[in-house]
Amino acid sequence: MSQQTALSVKDLKTYFYTNKRCNKAVNGVSFDIKKGSTLCIVGESGCGKSVTASTIMQLLPRLSRIEEGSITYNSDAGEIAIHELERDGAEMKRIRGSEIAMIFQDPMTALNPVYTIGFQIAESLQYHTDLNKSQIRARTIELLANMGIPSPEQRVDEYPHHYSGGMRQRAMIAMAMSCNPKILIADEPTTALDVTIQAQIFELMEKLKTENDTAIMLITHDMGVVAELADDVAVMYMGNIVEAGTVDDVLRRPRHPYTKALLESIPVLGRGRSQDIKSIRGATPDPYDRPKGCQFAPRCDFATDACNQMPAEEQLSDTHRVMCWQHEELKQNA
Amino acid sequence: MLTFIVRRLLITLPMMLVISFLVYLGLELTPGDAVSHMIDPEVANEVTPEQLAQLRAAYGLDKSFIERYGIWLVNIVQGNFGHSLSGGVSISAIVLDRLPATLELSVFALLFSTLIGCVLGTISALRRGSATDSTLTVVGMLGVSIPEFFFGLVAILIFALHLNWLPVGGRLMPGDESFIDHLPNIILPGIVLSLMMTAGVMRYSRSAMLDSLSREFIRTARSKGLPEWRINLVHGFRVALTPVVVLIGFRLPTLIGGSVIIEEVFQWPGVGSEFIEAVRGSDYPLVMSIALMSVFAVLMASLIVDVLTALIDPRVRLG
Numbered sequence: 069m070s071q072q073t074a075l076s077v078k079d080l081k082t083y084f085y086t087n088k089r090c091n092k093a094v095n096g097v098s099f100d101i102k103k104g105s106t107l108c109i110v111g112e113s114g115c116g117k118s119v120t121a122s123t124i125m126q127l128l129p130r131l132s133r134i135e136e137g138s139i140t141y142n143s144d145a146g147e148i149a150i151h152e153l154e155r156d157g158a159e160m161k162r163i164r165g166s167e168i169a170m171i172f173q174d175p176m177t178a179l180n181p182v183y184t185i186g187f188q189i190a191e192s193l194q195y196h197t198d199l200n201k202s203q204i205r206a207r208t209i210e211l212l213a214n215m216g217i218p219s220p221e222q223r224v225d226e227y228p229h230h231y232s233g234g235m236r237q238r239a240m241i242a243m244a245m246s247c248n249p250k251i252l253i254a255d256e257p258t259t260a261l262d263v264t265i266q267a268q269i270f271e272l273m274e275k276l277k278t279e280n281d282t283a284i285m286l287i288t289h290d291m292g293v294v295a296e297l298a299d300d301v302a303v304m305y306m307g308n309i310v311e312a313g314t315v316d317d318v319l320r321r322p323r324h325p326y327t328k329a330l331l332e333s334i335p336v337l338g339r340g341r342s343q344d345i346k347s348i349r350g351a352t353p354d355p356y357d358r359p360k361g362c363q364f365a366p367r368c369d370f371a372t373d374a375c376n377q378m379p380a381e382e383q384l385s386d387t388h389r390v391m392c393w394q395h396e397e398l399k400q401n402a
Numbered sequence: 403m404l405t406f407i408v409r410r411l412l413i414t415l416p417m418m419l420v421i422s423f424l425v426y427l428g429l430e431l432t433p434g435d436a437v438s439h440m441i442d443p444e445v446a447n448e449v450t451p452e453q454l455a456q457l458r459a460a461y462g463l464d465k466s467f468i469e470r471y472g473i474w475l476v477n478i479v480q481g482n483f484g485h486s487l488s489g490g491v492s493i494s495a496i497v498l499d500r501l502p503a504t505l506e507l508s509v510f511a512l513l514f515s516t517l518i519g520c521v522l523g524t525i526s527a528l529r530r531g532s533a534t535d536s537t538l539t540v541v542g543m544l545g546v547s548i549p550e551f552f553f554g555l556v557a558i559l560i561f562a563l564h565l566n567w568l569p570v571g572g573r574l575m576p577g578d579e580s581f582i583d584h585l586p587n588i589i590l591p592g593i594v595l596s597l598m599m600t601a602g603v604m605r606y607s608r609s610a611m612l613d614s615l616s617r618e619f620i621r622t623a624r625s626k627g628l629p630e631w632r633i634n635l636v637h638g639f640r641v642a643l644t645p646v647v648v649l650i651g652f653r654l655p656t657l658i659g660g661s662v663i664i665e666e667v668f669q670w671p672g673v674g675s676e677f678i679e680a681v682r683g684s685d686y687p688l689v690m691s692i693a694l695m696s697v698f699a700v701l702m703a704s705l706i707v708d709v710l711t712a713l714i715d716p717r718v719r720l721g
Contacts, residue, residue, distance in 0.1 A: 127624055156630060164627030172618060180619040180637055182644075182715055192626045227716045243626070 073142055074251050074283035075101045075124065075168075080137035080151075082116075082123045091355045093119040095307035096137070099300075101251060104281040106273075108294045108315075110330065111304035114352055117287045120304070121253045124285075125170055126155045143167060143250065166196035169244035173256040175236035179228040185212070186224035189243045196247040211242040215272060234265035238272065245276060251283045252276070258293070270297055291334050295319060300387075303327045306352065306363035313388035323384060323395040325368045362393070370394040403712070410708055414701055421697050422478070426471050429690045483691045486680075493691045497673060504672030508661055510588055511596035515657075516650055518596075519603025523646075524639055526604065527611035538604065545601025550660050554594045554667040561590060591668040595660050599653050606649045610642035617641070644715045651707030655700050 082094040094116045101107045109117045122128050124139055139150040141163065153160045172178040180188060189208045193199055199207060205224075212220035215238040228236055237257060244252055254273065258266040274297065276282050286297060294301055294315065301319070302312040303326060311324035322328045332346040350367040353359055359366050365375035374393045383389050392398070458464050462473065477484070483493035526538045561568050568590050614620070615638045623637045662674035669675070673692055680688040712718045 125625055127621065161627040161629065164625055166627060170622075170625040172622060174618065177618040178622045180623070180641065181717060182640055191623075191628060191632075195626070195628060229717050240622075243622075 071142075072102050073100045074103045075142065075285075076138075076140045077120075077124070078138045078140070080120070080123060080139060081135040082119055082128065082132060083135045084119075084129070084132040086131060089356050092307055092358075093132070093355070094123060097304070097307070097309050098137075099302050099309060099312060101283045101285050102299070103250070103283050104277055105299035106277060106284040106286055106297050107300045107302065108286045108288060108298035109302050109304055110288060110291065110294055112289065112352055114355070115304045116307040117304055118255055121170065121255050121285065121287055124150065124253065125164055125168060126150065126153065126160050127164075127170075128155070141167065141251075162196070165192050165244075165249070166247040167249055168251045168253065169247070169249040170253045170255065171237070171240045171244045171257050174260040175233060175240045176228075176260065178240060179236060181228055184225050184227055185231065185239045189224075189239070189246055192243060192246045207246070208242075211246055212239065215239070215242045215245075216268075217242075233261050234268060237261060237265075237269055241269070241272060241276075245280070245282075248280060249282065251285065253285045253287075255287045256289070257286070259288075259290075266293075273297070291319075291331060303330070306355070306358065308363065308391060310364065310392065311388075311390045313385075317385070317388040321388070321399075323388070323390045323398050324364075324392045325370050325394065325398065326364045328398065329367075329369075362391075370397060406712055407709055410705055414705055417701060418698065421701075422475060422694060423471065425690050425694045425697070426474055429686055430467060432686050478694070484687050486685055486688045493688055496676060496688065497691065497695065500671060500673045500676050503670060504661060504665070504674060506588065507592055507595060507665070507670060507672060508657055510592035511599065511657060511661075512650075512654075514592060515596035515599035515603055519600045520607050520639075520643075520646060522600075523604040523607030524611050524634075524642075526608040527615065527642075528634060530612065538608075542601045542605045545597050546605065550594055550598055551663050551667050553597055554591070554664055557590050557594050558667070591664050591670050594668075595657065595664045598660065599650075599657055602653055603646060603650060607642060607646045610645045611638060614638045614642040640714070644711060647707055647710050647714060651704050654703040654707075655696075658696050658699060 077100070078098050080094055080097045081092065084091040084093050097116070097120060099107065109120065111117050119128075119132075123134060128134075134151050137151065141148045141150050143163075148159075148163070150160075150163070153163075179185070186205070186208050189211060190204045193204045193207055197204075209220045209224050212224055217223050217235060217238055223231075223235075228239075231239060241257075252273075257273075258269050261269065270293070273284060273286075277284055286293070288294065298315045300313070301315050301317075302309045303318065303324065304310070305326050311318060311322065311327045318327060319331065322331060326348075329346065329348045333348060335343060335345050348367055353363065353366065361376040361378050362368070362371070365371040368375065372394070377393075379391050379393045381389055381391050382395065384395070455464070462470065465473075474484075481494055483497070485492050486496060522538055522542075526535045529535050569587050615634070619641075620633060620637060623633045628637075661672065662677055664670065665672045665674035666678055673695070677689065677692045679685075680692065
């Protein structure tokens with residue numbers, strides 16, 4: 069693994085078990101996150117984005133497990149095979165919060181309502197650093213100040229309900245960044261915020277990325293966010309990464325019908341009111357009753373008989389890969 | 403916080419006033435008045451209406467209802483509850499004599515049920531679906547549904563009569579002086595009185611805990627790499643505590659109501675057993691005073707619960 073890679077995921081499979089049925093939520097996913105860059109994972113609801121994130125943190129529900137594959141974390145002290153660690157073991161607990169941190173979709177519910185913001189940030193520092201009480205407090209205030217929270221000395225002792233939505237998400241990021249993690253996983257961090265606040269949060273994340281060399285894994289379903297923030301993009305559908313590459317590869321030269329369909333479903337400013345927004349027909353299949361071959365085939369405009377077989381992953385260039393039988397045709401089409 | 407308490411107290415005052423009025427109205431509506439109770443039925447025929455009127459005037463009973471209510475209220479505020487009909491002892495003396503025993507029993511039951519209920523409920527929630535959880539659920543359902551006096555009798559039969567571990571009843575044995583001395587006496591009535599509440603608190607804290615553990619801040623806490631006990635207790639239990647405290651506040655009246663029966667079963671010399679005697683003897687002033695005092699106790703308890711809730715949950719202090 070190159071020194072530039074922060075986290076490498078290979079052929080990861082995470083299955084959920086309910087009533088003797090098995091949901092292959094993540095079904096063979098591979099990607100790398102590079103230091104100081106952002107990987108965006110895009111896809112519709114239920115495609116396995118969040119499960120991938122939870123798997124990396126080993127925060128899966130009880131009735132699910134890593135079936136196959138590897139998650140390798142490149143720490144300062146050498147490579148750590150996360151998939152081999154005990155789910156709630158000491159080593160996993162050490163990595164969580166200090167090496168890999170996570171922020172969530174809704175900062176309203178992700179913070180504990182009965183404790184002050186300062187208390188909740190200090191908690192991470194208390195368990196992952198050797199700082200004493202006054203140092204922890206100073207560091208907490210410093211973190212809040214870095215995240216652009218006004219008068220942090222007073223704000224540190226306030227409760228989440230005193231904060232606005234955007235400030236809560238900043239506080240969440242302060243909490244996540246408290247121990248200088250190498251990787252920040254952001255699970256739709258701005259979905260619950262309004263658009264102007266979104267931009268501020270993204271600016272903050274960009275700053276963290278360049279200043280601290282943090283690798284960011286950003287889960288989103290917003291293609292606008294991808295265009296703005298991503299260095300690399302992975303498009304997920306039904307537990308597979310159907311297309312991955314640099315942001316230019318994927319957004320400018322999409323080779324998978326699903327990526328193309330996603331891009332065509334976004335209204336574009338300036339094209340006027342009557343522009344043709346294409347929705348993707350059909351709905352995501354029932355995870356317990358999946359199509360036989362390519363998972364997207366039933367909704368795909370390019371599907372042929374060949375699509376009854378699962379396509380293999382094909383490397384189009386050093387960075388760009390796709391899982392589709394028809395990718396040549398899409399090249400001409402584009 | 404201080405403003406919160408003061409404002410809460412100010413809300414309690416008019417409530418007390420309304421309730422005291424209702425209690426006095428109840429007393430007024432009972433057949434006969436104090437004078438008719440004072441006169442022996444055997445000599446009632448010999449008393450002239452003039453003499454009756456004279457007596458009524460002497461006791462202020464000729465005044466209007468509202469006027470008498472005012473005088474009564476002023477007396478009560480000054481701690482003068484009047485006299486018991488049977489024996490003519492001042493009610494404050496009776497209550498002061500009986501109250502410590504009842505307080506002792508209620509506080510014991512309250513602490514016991516809160517502590518045991520919360521602990522068992524939390525264990526039940528953390529081990530959801532396990533054999534421990536199922537057992538506690540069944541025991542909890544039994545505890546909620548079987549009446550306390552039945553438990554009381556069974557407990558006396560087993561622990562006092564058969565096993566001879568604990569006394570059958572009573573509060574103070576000859577020679578007992580300190581609290582420790584009569585600790586064995588309080589164990590049976592205290593635990594029996596708290597059983598129903600313990601079961602209720604347990605069921606409720608289990609569901610509050612499960613609810614709190616499924617919230618997103620638990621996932622946040624986990625993603626911070628905190629140890630499991632801290633996730634469950636500091637984050638989970640603390641949030642589950644608010645609804646549990648509110649429930650305990652709501653259940654306090656049942657505790658007071660239950661103590662009336664339990665005191666009778668265990669011959670505990672508290673206000674409750676006095677209350678039963680007063681009802682039997684149609685001692686209306688005493689019944690009303692005790693009722694008024696239980697209402698006062700419940701109101702004070704709900705005040706304390708509100709203050710506690712505000713202390714536990716910062717969102718309550720809003721505005």
